Amino acid sequence: METSKVIHAIYTDDDVLMSAVKRVKAEKYHIDEIFTPFPVHGLDKAMGLAPTRLAITSFIYGSIGLVFSIWLMNFIMIEDWPQDIGGKPSFSYLENSPAFVPIMFELTVFFAAHLMVITFYLRSKLWPFKKAENPDLRTTDDHFLMEISIHNNQDELVNLLKETGAVEINIVEKEEAH
Known part of the structure; x- marks a missing residue:
């Protein structure tokens, strides 16, 4: 197992999250995942995800x-x-x-x-007894989490995420299975 650093930017408002996603994508950063307590309309398009089949x-x-x-x-x-x-x-x-x-x-x-x-x-790779992949339990209640991988750009990312309205920014070691 390899470990890599990711940034978890936490937001408390879905509108702020949506504008943050647009800003981060405009700055050419790749958003790995977004965890939300409810579906956010238009988030898939803002992230550039392919439509579902x-x-x-x-x-x-x-x-x-x-x-x-x-x-x-x-x-x-x-x-x-x-x-x-x-x-x-x-x-x-x-x-x-x-x-x-x-x-x-x-x-x-x-x-x-x-x-x-x-x-x-x-x-979705959901089956009985699957371990939850949610990095922060607050995202099941009222917080939104944006996860971005760090590639020698930690300071720029942290500054950008602060500008977008993140209420909390954490640097986390994430294990990756290969």
């Missing part, structure tokens, strides 16, 4: 659910065990498709929701 995966998962529901209902109600329910004989899937619409909708939503949650957890 979770909506695309949601559409794909919903389509899988729809195809699965059509296959399942056709197999169960038409091929495997056809029944005359309420005077509606099971001659073909298309003749009975209006009765299957609620099931198609529910399985589409079920697959999209559950597979999106699983994808989000895997993509």
Whole structure:
């Protein structure tokens, strides 16, 4: 394990944090991570993060659910065990498709929701018994933390972060796994 120095700049207001992020990015520094107690609108764009593809995966998962529901209902109600329910004989899937619409909708939503949650957890590397990576517990309550790696520029970074309105600046040794 290697250790490296990082600066933790703590802010108490999301608007001050947003302007600080814009200023730090304008000065060509790379922000490693930002910890916030709630989602801050526009922070991803200010940091220059790529847009999420979770909506695309949601559409794909919903389509899988729809195809699965059509296959399942056709197999169960038409091929495997056809029944005359309420005077509606099971001659073909298309003749009975209006009765299957609620099931198609529910399985589409079920697959999209559950597979999106699983994808989000895997993509975020969240799993049971994972050790928390939050460097300061105050960021779960009312503080915002910006983490920036130091590369022989500690004094300039500290001065810049003070100018942006940081209420506290800490230099921390961070362990990196390789």
